[in-house]
Amino acid sequence: xxxxxxxxxxxxxxxxxxLYLPGQRLPSVRTLSLEHGVSLSTVQQAYRVLEDLGLAVPxxxxxxxxxxxxxxxxxxxxxxxxxxxxEVCQWDQVLELMRTxxxxxxxxxxxxxxxxxxxTLKPLFSALNQISRxxxxxxxxxxxxxxxxxxxxxxxxxxxxxxxRLLPEDIVITTGCHEALSAAVRALCKPGEIMAVESPGFxxxxxxxxGANVQAIEIPTDPVTGISLEALELALEQWPVRAILVTxxxxxxxxxxxxxxxxxxxxxxxxxxxxxxxxxxxxxDLAYGYPRPSSxxxxxxxxxxxxxxxxxxTLAPGLRVGWIAPGRYLEQxxxxxxxxxxxxxxxxxxxxxxxxxxxxYQPHLRRVRxxxxxxxxxxIRWISQYFPEDTRVSQPQGGFMLWVxxxxxxxxxxxxRLLTESSIQIAVGSIFSAVGKYRNxxxxxxxxxxxxxxxxxxxxxxxxxxxxQTVHNCHPTSQSSG
Amino acid sequence: xxxxxxxxxxxxxxxxxxLYLPGQRLPSVRTLSLEHGVSLSTVQQAYRVLEDLGLAVPxxxxxxxxxxxxxxxxxxxxxxxxxxxxEVCQWDQVLELMRTxxxxxxxxxxxxxxxxxxxTLKPLFSALNQISRxxxxxxxxxxxxxxxxxxxxxxxxxxxxxxxRLLPEDIVITTGCHEALSAAVRALCKPGEIMAVESPGFxxxxxxxxGANVQAIEIPTDPVTGISLEALELALEQWPVRAILVTxxxxxxxxxxxxxxxxxxxxxxxxxxxxxxxxxxxxxDLAYGYPRPSSxxxxxxxxxxxxxxxxxxTLAPGLRVGWIAPGRYLEQxxxxxxxxxxxxxxxxxxxxxxxxxxxxYQPHLRRVRxxxxxxxxxxIRWISQYFPEDTRVSQPQGGFMLWVxxxxxxxxxxxxRLLTESSIQIAVGSIFSAVGKYRNxxxxxxxxxxxxxxxxxxxxxxxxxxxxQTVHNCHPTSQSSG
Ligand SMILES: Cc1ncc(COP(=O)(O)O)c(C=O)c1O
Ligand SMILES: Cc1ncc(COP(=O)(O)O)c(C=O)c1O
Numbered sequence: 001x002x003x004x005x006x007x008x009x010x011x012x013x014x015x016x017x018x019l020y021l022p023g024q025r026l027p028s029v030r031t032l033s034l035e036h037g038v039s040l041s042t043v044q045q046a047y048r049v050l051e052d053l054g055l056a057v058p059x060x061x062x063x064x065x066x067x068x069x070x071x072x073x074x075x076x077x078x079x080x081x082x083x084x085x086x087e088v089c090q091w092d093q094v095l096e097l098m099r100t101x102x103x104x105x106x107x108x109x110x111x112x113x114x115x116x117x118x119x120t121l122k123p124l125f126s127a128l129n130q131i132s133r134x135x136x137x138x139x140x141x142x143x144x145x146x147x148x149x150x151x152x153x154x155x156x157x158x159x160x161x162x163x164x165r166l167l168p169e170d171i172v173i174t175t176g177c178h179e180a181l182s183a184a185v186r187a188l189c190k191p192g193e194i195m196a197v198e199s200p201g202f203x204x205x206x207x208x209x210x211g212a213n214v215q216a217i218e219i220p221t222d223p224v225t226g227i228s229l230e231a232l233e234l235a236l237e238q239w240p241v242r243a244i245l246v247t248x249x250x251x252x253x254x255x256x257x258x259x260x261x262x263x264x265x266x267x268x269x270x271x272x273x274x275x276x277x278x279x280x281x282x283x284x285d286l287a288y289g290y291p292r293p294s295s296x297x298x299x300x301x302x303x304x305x306x307x308x309x310x311x312x313x314t315l316a317p318g319l320r321v322g323w324i325a326p327g328r329y330l331e332q333x334x335x336x337x338x339x340x341x342x343x344x345x346x347x348x349x350x351x352x353x354x355x356x357x358x359x360x361y362q363p364h365l366r367r368v369r370x371x372x373x374x375x376x377x378x379x380i381r382w383i384s385q386y387f388p389e390d391t392r393v394s395q396p397q398g399g400f401m402l403w404v405x406x407x408x409x410x411x412x413x414x415x416x417r418l419l420t421e422s423s424i425q426i427a428v429g430s431i432f433s434a435v436g437k438y439r440n441x442x443x444x445x446x447x448x449x450x451x452x453x454x455x456x457x458x459x460x461x462x463x464x465x466x467x468x469q470t471v472h473n474c475h476p477t478s479q480s481s482g
Numbered sequence: 483x484x485x486x487x488x489x490x491x492x493x494x495x496x497x498x499x500x501l502y503l504p505g506q507r508l509p510s511v512r513t514l515s516l517e518h519g520v521s522l523s524t525v526q527q528a529y530r531v532l533e534d535l536g537l538a539v540p541x542x543x544x545x546x547x548x549x550x551x552x553x554x555x556x557x558x559x560x561x562x563x564x565x566x567x568x569e570v571c572q573w574d575q576v577l578e579l580m581r582t583x584x585x586x587x588x589x590x591x592x593x594x595x596x597x598x599x600x601x602t603l604k605p606l607f608s609a610l611n612q613i614s615r616x617x618x619x620x621x622x623x624x625x626x627x628x629x630x631x632x633x634x635x636x637x638x639x640x641x642x643x644x645x646x647r648l649l650p651e652d653i654v655i656t657t658g659c660h661e662a663l664s665a666a667v668r669a670l671c672k673p674g675e676i677m678a679v680e681s682p683g684f685x686x687x688x689x690x691x692x693g694a695n696v697q698a699i700e701i702p703t704d705p706v707t708g709i710s711l712e713a714l715e716l717a718l719e720q721w722p723v724r725a726i727l728v729t730x731x732x733x734x735x736x737x738x739x740x741x742x743x744x745x746x747x748x749x750x751x752x753x754x755x756x757x758x759x760x761x762x763x764x765x766x767d768l769a770y771g772y773p774r775p776s777s778x779x780x781x782x783x784x785x786x787x788x789x790x791x792x793x794x795x796t797l798a799p800g801l802r803v804g805w806i807a808p809g810r811y812l813e814q815x816x817x818x819x820x821x822x823x824x825x826x827x828x829x830x831x832x833x834x835x836x837x838x839x840x841x842x843y844q845p846h847l848r849r850v851r852x853x854x855x856x857x858x859x860x861x862i863r864w865i866s867q868y869f870p871e872d873t874r875v876s877q878p879q880g881g882f883m884l885w886v887x888x889x890x891x892x893x894x895x896x897x898x899r900l901l902t903e904s905s906i907q908i909a910v911g912s913i914f915s916a917v918g919k920y921r922n923x924x925x926x927x928x929x930x931x932x933x934x935x936x937x938x939x940x941x942x943x944x945x946x947x948x949x950x951q952t953v954h955n956c957h958p959t960s961q962s963s964g
Binding site for chain 1: 573576577580581583584593595598599602606607608614615617619620621622623624625626657660662668689691693695794798799801820822824825826828832
């Protein structure tokens with residue numbers, strides 16, 4: 001990161017955490033320049049970023065002040081789903097989301113796509129290009145069923161960052177994290193069996209359970225600390241839960257990263273009930289903080305954790321390159337992978353392996369992490385400006401998704417349909433629950449925040465809220481039959 | 483095809499069908515030249531091909547004669563599997579096949595890879611290359627869940643050749659035919675339900691049933707006319723068969739193409755019992771004869787047939803581009819596709835669409851079809867030369883797979899292990915049955931027949947047969963316990 005962004009991040013954090021209070025005068029440009037050993041213009045650039053983020057305001061001749069109008073946004077409450085196994089529904093809504101996701105003229109705030117236009121991603125095109133120029137026949141063959149060795153070597157190397165010691169033979173490359181999750185679920189659970197999941201939780205996971213006829217038990221989840229271990233323990237005591245599926249780092253949709261100590265306790269719980277854990281770590285590399293969060297897999301000595309991930313969020317989803325480290329379930333997962341898609345496409349695996357091996361991965365991560373963190377703050381500010389007082393928003397610790405909880409009376413399904421007219425698409429909250437809870441919530445993608453368009457969209461969503469109230473017991477209008 | 487290959491094919495067919503008898507004198511070069519309006523050297527080239535195929539022999543000063551040593555190979559008998567629903571096993575053997583498939587020093591006669599070195603495939607590299615040079619961001623995004631429109635348009639166009647009128651919106655692009663089949667099976671059948679399949683049948687299909695906990699009922703299948711409609715009818719009467727899965731054109735592994743009239747009858751049977759048909763047409767475009775076989779789908783007016791295919795056999799399997807036209811089951815299949823892999827990789831879809839749109843597909847097909855047909859004749863000749871008298875081989879009508887039935891006493895699992903020492907790998911017969919039948923059979927890939935190496939391999943397999951006999955009731959050697 002450049003010097004001024006570093007400084008802006010530091011000051012921003014101090015404002016966020018209340019070290020500097022609303023309306024308080026901020027250190028002068030000269031003071032900061034001396035203190036941090038940077039030039040005056042670097043400090044000025046940093047202040048301009050804070051201004052842009054709405055965190056600081058300049059006053060003529062007196063310097064910068066913490067924005068006095070800053071409203072402290074409330075976090076969503078801990079969720080309280082019904083705690084018994086249920087069949088997953090909501091496929092219609094997911095399909096609607098998929099279908100509208102391909103409209104080119106629509107602002108896709110509901111999608112899960114990262115910033116694929118980042119300049120640090122350019123070498124990926126070159127890798128794809130060079131590989132096809134080599135006319136390497138290997139790219140036309142069925143690949144090894146476990147995936148390209150060169151890529152598994154790189155994945156093993158990267159996994160060290162989350163504390164995992166993996167060998168290439170522990171890893172199976174998959175067609176995206178979707179396939180990793182789907183293979184894991186089908187490897188562990190038979191139809192009718194029960195899996196414990198976070199609530200709210202990624203719709204792809206809910207639908208995977210539906211597709212495998214596995215019942216979901218939705219566990220209350222806190223927007224700061226993650227899945228409730230108390231509620232999970234109760235569920236494990238009461239029901240024959242076959243596996244636990246969590247996204248403990250930079251969670252989708254609510255953005256928390258479970259503290260290490262809670263990850264440890266989750267693992268111990270799983271050990272006590274001899275239950276495997278499917279750990280979806282797809283956003284882990286996009287954590288804003290340092291060091292990158294540990295995976296539960298890194299604490300696991302028994303092969304109990306099936307670690308699933310992909311390069312869809314860190315690089316690009318169109319590549320469809322994911323992976324799973326299934327621990328002691330390797331062979332069952334391989335079987336599911338074989339029947340699901342056979343081998344994985346070779347060309348894109350080669351390109352990703354090359355991109356990482358040549359050292360392009362970490363610089364790209366550094367760039368987008370900073371961008372996403374700044375975008376988060378910006379979007380939260382707009383929401384605090386335009387949305388009703390009782391709106392609650394998550395405080396994501398990584399990734400590029402914001403969870404917004406609106407007044408109980410808002411129906412985001414209706415909201416989404418209203419927004420179609422303004423060519424805006426959001427992800428409705430109900431798809432993040434097995435039974436359609438969270439109808440008053442929505443998820444927004446902030447990977448690319450082109451200030452003007454995005455601010456306008458947030459304002460537009462806020463304006464549509466009134467018309468998107470739930471219709472209560474409305475009497476059917478009588479129709480004269482001809 | 484070139485003139486001389488045309489002529490060679492014609493003469494070859496006349497020899498095959500007995501129009502010219504073994505030892506009989508063939509028309510002179512001059513006669514054929516006049517009759518077919520081609521040059522003398524064209525006829526000579528054609529005769530050299532026939533000589534190469536072992537169909538004709540030259541006699542000094544007397545011209546060409548039908549090879550007198552030609553042995554008429556027997557076809558495999560119609561299969562007689564146990565006709566009741568069973569659980570599929572054999573995953574261990576399939577995994578072994580997968581694992582040995584990636585050994586670079588081994589002659590992969592067990593694999594399903596076509597000739598990927600064909601010059602007519604070169605434009606595919608250019609397409610991949612040009613697309614990545616365009617830096618088109620679309621290739622990094624999640625694709626439309628149904629697949630790239632441009633590719634679905636091309637698939638719809640090609641499907642006309644098998645008599646199908648499809649619209650792009652009828653088609654879902656998949657990660658290979660594997661995903662098409664897997665999505666179809668899971669869309670139609672719940673665990674414990676029963677599906678009727680050909681016996682022998684592609685191991686990927688058997689394993690898909692295993693993975694979905696669907697029971698298989700193996701139906702007797704004839705190496706010339708395909709699945710026994712009588713036996714199928716009986717099965718439909720006796721059991722609650724949820725769906726029928728067939729590979730009716732250029733079948734894998736036994737190479738038949740069901741005559742149109744039998745395809746019609748199969749469809750009527752399915753109508754009578756209101757059963758959907760999953761039609762795997764992956765080799766249909768590689769039929770040697772003209773016109774290309776009709777698909778059952780082309781006869782279906784009710785959306786009863788789910789047509790599955792891919793470009794793995796016609797172009798290259800490493801691309802992982804397949805498709806399904808699921809008829810009235812579109813939405814269920816979409817759901818399974820969504821949870822299986824999400825979208826399909828974009829880059830390779832673009833390349834395949836471009837390859838077809840630019841007119842490279844048909845010339846490539848023409849080239850490899852001719853090559854495969856000649857290879858088939860060559861390999862059958864070698865087998866007739868080197869293998870025991872009682873060997874039976876299939877007479878494939880397309881594709882590049884030969885099914886060899888050996889004496890009952892041969893165990894091809896042992897054979898395969900013996901062959902490892904000679905760096906040869908075959909596909910053992912038992913994986914083509916749900917319960918491990920066909921242990922005395924093997925499947926050989928003849929896509930690339932580099933004369934010397936391949937003839938040598940065939941000889942080597944023949945020589946290993948004696949050591950690969952089943953061990954009958956052998957008394958366990960007594961071991962002194964310490
Ligand atoms: C938590 C989570 N897991 C898995 C996936 C699927 O990832 P992929 O595109 O690699 O299949 C997503 C994508 O939205 C996700 O958010
Ligand atoms: C009959 C049949 N169906 C399906 C497949 C799988 O094809 P793909 O590689 O496109 O997944 C094969 C490949 O061996 C096959 O032979």
